[in-house]
Amino acid sequence: MTIRIDPEGNETAALHELVDLNGREVLEIGSGDGRLTWRYADGTSHVTAIEPFAGSFARASQRLAEAPTDRIEFRNVSFEAFAAGSDADVFDVTLLSWSLC
């Protein structure tokens, strides 16, 4: 057995109860290894998933290489740096994913 995180789908169920992600432009801040990203990305227009920690970003990128999709873009960048280079009024949904604390 390997580690299984939220096989019950509790987190994803809560997310879909709170917001409709269909066709939306999504920014995920603190995406880690993409654990949550992969669970909601289907149906979105596009997900920009940013993660400052290189180790987590590398794991996310590895999985993306194994299952390529244009729908998800992982970026190894801090939110401060990302925001500094971003225009206003771009995203329909922003997920602060276990990253505010």
Next chain:
Amino acid sequence: MVHALEEVHRLLKPDGTLIEIHPSVEPPPFVEVRTTGELSFSEDDPGFDYVDDLRDAEAAVATVTERGVFAFEDRRRFELRTHAASVEELRDHQVVADAYDPPQKEEELARRQDEMYARVNDLLGRTSGADLVYVEPATMSRLTPRLR
């Protein structure tokens, strides 16, 4: 944190949505063991030492709602459950998961955590087919941007 939320506000479209997810302060994370579905062990994680960080995060969200930057709309509470086959597997996973912010636990907290996991390990060694789960109660909130 407040500045970060203000930046999130700037990046969101006027009719956009902010979803904020964070671990709950109460109840704290806990470890449980289930054997054929029955609960055979459940204890709070003695290593839970980031209450202040969580309260700071909650205070930042409260500040931006009080200032009218965001409006709170709805909330869900849920459990993020991490299943492992052994204590070693779970703790190895936690080291990787916490690698961006390695916890420097107080010696006493670390000792109590080690002691709890030793008891869990002993229980798992005496029980076949047991399911070890690290449970993180969490809160997910929906907010919408205001103040344009």
